[in-house]
Amino acid sequence: MIRLAYLVTHPIQYQAPLLRRVAAMPGVELTVFFASDFSARAFVDPDVGQAVTWDVPLLDGYRYEVLDAWTKPLGAGEVPSVWCPLSKGLGGKLVNFDVLWVHGWNRASHWQALVSAKARGLEVLMRDEPNAQSSPRSGLKKFAKRMFFKLMNRFVDAWLPIGTLNRAYYRENGIPERKLFDVPYAVDNDFFQARAAEAAARREDLRASLGLEAGRPIVLFAAKLIDRKAPLDLLDAFARIASDPDSRRPYLLFAGDGPLRAAIEEQIAVQAIPGATVLGFQSQAQLAALYDLCDLFVLPSERETWGLVVNEAMNAGRAIICSDRIGSSADLVKTGENGAIYPFGDVDALAERLRFCLSDPARLAAMGRASRAIIDRWSFNEDIAGLEAALAKVTGKKPL
Structure with a gap:
């Protein structure tokens, strides 16, 4: 069995059905760690200015845990930021896992998790969304971003592009092709x-x-x-x-x-x-x-x-x-x-x-x-195939 930990800021309606699919994969034991569960309750969207509740289940069908935090819980109208919530306690829990899959690199808690995972001998997968079009930068900022990725790549064993532009973004920032495994951004078709x-x-x-x-x-x-x-x-x-x-x-x-x-x-x-x-x-x-x-x-x-x-x-x-x-x-x-x-x-x-x-x-x-x-050709089936390939590469074990 591959013991897989997944770290993300909060329950996300698009991810929940995919996490249920991952939890059902033969040969994989999945545990999801959330920095906050604010989105699983009624919350006030600051852009809309009204309470929002999702009419789809966000926490069913997979094992999960909400991490403690050094910062106060997110309140109504608040959303996660680089420094908040600042989770604690994940490092000690990682001794029970083989692989840490992180969603999002722009979080202080996630940087800490990468260091903790490598110190404990875990393999690390990284998935995030940006591309050159969505994040235009000057020449100096592009150089700084490339240096950031050079450092980040020392802690990441496989990157999971969500699409063509995201894949190109990784390549532009020095991530080698051999570490890229496509896990497309899909919904529950x-x-x-x-x-x-x-x-x-x-x-x-x-x-x-x-x-x-x-x-x-x-x-x-x-x-x-x-x-x-x-x-x-x-x-x-x-x-x-x-x-x-x-x-x-x-x-x-x-x-x-x-x-x-x-x-x-x-x-x-x-x-x-x-x-x-x-x-x-x-x-x-x-x-x-x-x-x-x-x-x-x-x-x-x-x-x-x-x-x-x-x-x-x-x-x-x-x-x-x-x-x-x-x-x-x-x-x-x-x-x-x-x-x-x-x-x-x-x-x-x-x-x-x-x-x-x-x-x-x-x-x-x-x-x-x-x-x-x-x-029909851009679905969770392609996500599972990409994740299986990444897990097989970093662990040397193919999920059954």
Whole structure:
């Protein structure tokens, strides 16, 4: 048996189903260590400004432990930072393990864990999200980052890239190819596909409840309404094609909440933009129904290390438009095949991409089918295969 410890700041809704899969791997004994469990309870999201609870189980199906901390527990509206929470006691627990898998290198507690693991003879796996697009740096900062990775690499036996841009980021910072094992950023495809299939039976009821006419295409934005997500760029682009007969008089739905909500609603009202509506915060179950309802999903963010909402929408078989600052775009969005990519901030280009996708219903439907085919090959199955390869390399033992 390979005794595997996994360290992460807090329970994460996207990771929970993957951790259940890892816990079920023959030949692996998994224990998850959380620095905090704040996300498993109702908590206040500082961007949304309201209490959030997840309607999916975060702690079921695997062994876990919440670490003690030198700092006070995270309170409502607080999120983990480099120094908080500052965990204690993990080092002594690591004597019972063969491998430590760490998610995220930008945490003081995680640096301490790396040192403790190597002092006790453990192998170390590292997974994190950044890429050169999401973390642009000057020449001096690039040099400093490369030196940081040179030091970090002395403690890490295998790195687990989440996608093409993340892999390139490691290579640019001096990580050798032999230490890279792909563990793609995926969601629970089975869950989202099942939810979309269930929603399909009620699609027309949902359309009617929202007052949307049949036959008109629906564009969906699902994210926090904050500057970094650029919802106003999408609204500006949509306003240019909203009354365009070639675009078939589409609808635009904003599923989310945040500080820009009032500005979006005011602009819709002042400019009398037809078909645009803000729905507010949506649970995962509600989002699954909206993914099924829409024809085209758009993520116009200035910066996303990945953007897992793209995976979610593709599981519903929907076409995708995203900016060139989205980490997942390099792997999941194929221009002309399942959607389009445009230069961030170029509202004219975004409007043109919207018009291109919406103008031909047969092409739009084909793009949706292509999305589903692409995401079927980007799943937890690939994650488990990559993790198995990494474990076999660092331990010399292949999980049974």
